Amino acid sequence: MxxxxxxxxxxxxxxxxxxxxxxxxxxxxSQDGCLYKPGKxxxxxxxxxxxxxxxxxxxxxxxxxxxxxxxxxVGFDVDVxxxxxxxxxxxxxxxxxxxxxxxxxxxxxxIDVIASGMTFNAPRSQKIWFxxxxxxxxxxxxxxxxxxxxxxxxLNSGEYVAVQIGSTADEWADRLLKAGYNFKKLGLDSYxxxxxxxxxxxxxxxxxxxxxxxxxxxxxxxxEAKVRVAGELGAPNVYAIATRxxxxxxxxxxxxxxxxxxxxxxxxxxxxxxxxx
Amino acid sequence: MQWKLLDYIPFLINxxxxxxxxxxxxxxxxxxxxxxxxxxDTFGSKRVARVIGAYVWFFRGTPLLVLLSLxxxxxxxxxxxxxxxxxxxxxxxxxxxxxxxxxxxxxxFLSIESGQLLAARSIGMSDSQALINVLIPQAxxxxxPSWSNEYAVMLKDSSICFALGVMEILTRAxxxxxxxxxxxxxxxxxxxxxxxxxxxxxxxxxxVHRRFRIPGTVGVSNC
Numbered sequence: 001m002x003x004x005x006x007x008x009x010x011x012x013x014x015x016x017x018x019x020x021x022x023x024x025x026x027x028x029x030s031q032d033g034c035l036y037k038p039g040k041x042x043x044x045x046x047x048x049x050x051x052x053x054x055x056x057x058x059x060x061x062x063x064x065x066x067x068x069x070x071x072x073x074v075g076f077d078v079d080v081x082x083x084x085x086x087x088x089x090x091x092x093x094x095x096x097x098x099x100x101x102x103x104x105x106x107x108x109x110x111i112d113v114i115a116s117g118m119t120f121n122a123p124r125s126q127k128i129w130f131x132x133x134x135x136x137x138x139x140x141x142x143x144x145x146x147x148x149x150x151x152x153x154x155l156n157s158g159e160y161v162a163v164q165i166g167s168t169a170d171e172w173a174d175r176l177l178k179a180g181y182n183f184k185k186l187g188l189d190s191y192x193x194x195x196x197x198x199x200x201x202x203x204x205x206x207x208x209x210x211x212x213x214x215x216x217x218x219x220x221x222x223x224e225a226k227v228r229v230a231g232e233l234g235a236p237n238v239y240a241i242a243t244r245x246x247x248x249x250x251x252x253x254x255x256x257x258x259x260x261x262x263x264x265x266x267x268x269x270x271x272x273x274x275x276x277x
Numbered sequence: 278m279q280w281k282l283l284d285y286i287p288f289l290i291n292x293x294x295x296x297x298x299x300x301x302x303x304x305x306x307x308x309x310x311x312x313x314x315x316x317x318d319t320f321g322s323k324r325v326a327r328v329i330g331a332y333v334w335f336f337r338g339t340p341l342l343v344l345l346s347l348x349x350x351x352x353x354x355x356x357x358x359x360x361x362x363x364x365x366x367x368x369x370x371x372x373x374x375x376x377x378x379x380x381x382x383x384x385x386f387l388s389i390e391s392g393q394l395l396a397a398r399s400i401g402m403s404d405s406q407a408l409i410n411v412l413i414p415q416a417x418x419x420x421x422p423s424w425s426n427e428y429a430v431m432l433k434d435s436s437i438c439f440a441l442g443v444m445e446i447l448t449r450a451x452x453x454x455x456x457x458x459x460x461x462x463x464x465x466x467x468x469x470x471x472x473x474x475x476x477x478x479x480x481x482x483x484x485v486h487r488r489f490r491i492p493g494t495v496g497v498s499n500c
Contacts, residue, residue, distance in 0.1 A: 059452045059456075066455055068456075070288070071288055071444075100440070108350070190451070192458055223458075
């Protein structure tokens with residue numbers, strides 16, 4: 001028995017040491033006089049050297065990022081990243097990533113940018129830095145068309161409200177619950193799954209954002225006929241492209257290209273193409 | 278742009294090599310660690326057996342997703358190893374499988390009559406010779422049905438590697454579900470692919486078992 005406990009203790013120590021080293025290591029990195037150590041893209045690359053950007057995205061967010069049958073991603077954000085890369089002659093490597101760990105992946109260097117309908121907000125800005133915003137949207141509470149109740153009545157019904165786990169809609173549900181509203185949160189792994197829960201009757205409402213809902217309903221008129229927006233929640237939010245804080249050069253180039261793109265007719269074509277106009 | 282589910286069938290099927298690679302490497306790693314562990318556990322000193330017991334206890338008791346995250350975000354970076362999501366997934370699957378496989382082989386060793394070791398010694402074999410020539414060949418054959426079960430379990434468990442973006446079957450089904458707006462059918466196709474892979478793998482193991490089984494010894498009583 002003693003040996004067994006010693007073994008467990010030893011394993012615990014090894015894992016604890018490894019985690020401790022990882023945590024203290026990352027602290028030490030930020031205590032050498034600079035706020036951040038120079039990153040992979042902090043300064044311009046050497047003359048003639050090819051810039052390869054690893055582009056992280058969650059392919060579960062149409063029309064911003066989704067997968068084609070041939071296995072390559074498409075969407076509004078993919079088009080934007082491709083146009084930015086073309087302007088500077090960068091090579092883009094696409095890397096699909098699960099949304100729940102995508103910020104950590106950026107911090108760790110697994111990916112270099114996130115352009116995947118990522119909301120620019122204060123908690124995220126503490127870890128990752130954003131480009132200029134390029135799209136604004138608002139959160140909406142969606143119900144079945146035959147449900148005539150008001151937004152307040154639904155949020156106090158004690159019934160299920162579906163959200164995508166880890167999304168800003170999920171944050172909204174938590175905020176409403178904290179404010180004393182009486183409903184049950186049904187967390188699912190994508191906006192599509194959450195909307196399906198509403199259509200199936202597993203949830204009475206669905207919190208989403210207009211950036212997903214508008215284009216989705218345009219592409220699926222049969223769904224549009226079944227649902228209605230019961231109300232909007234809070235002020236508009238914006239999407240921006242995320243980079244590591246230290247990658248200033250990369251962020252500056254993205255900002256430059258984004259502003260140029262948004263001032264050109266190509267931007268409206270892109271919005272129209274993906275049903276975001 | 279709107280694609281139909283049928284357009285995505287090849288995309289889904291392309292997940293099969295990824296899933297099989299995860300399972301094959303995971304099983305191979307589990308075997309390479311699990312078999313020596315089972316030998317030490319069964320025939321080694323009690324003190325070492327307790328340490329192995331703790332290893333088995335840890336890897337059998339930790340959810341795969343926790344193990345995967347622990348390895349990819351914690352242990353490997355702190356050791357200065359920059360592992361790809363695929364490699365981290367194989368490590369997590371392999372380490373966990375090694376704990377299960379060590380117990381599969383241990384039970385196989387225990388099911389071999391102790392007289393066989395004595396008989397091997399009596400004809401002049403050393404313990405290691407007896408182990409390599411007499412016990413392990415039998416244990417592997419006895420363990421095969423349970424080992425094929427480990428394949429079936431790992432096949433389905435490999436789907437958890439979606440968390441690191443490994444493009445295996447279930448990750449792809451999720452993407453297809455989003456792109457087509459269909460919640461059921463992409464997962465149904467993924468389920469069918471898993472069923473077929475399970476059937477094929479278990480079928481192959483069954484064939485191997487039939488070919489190599491030891492007639493009259495497995496499951497025989499002492500009567």
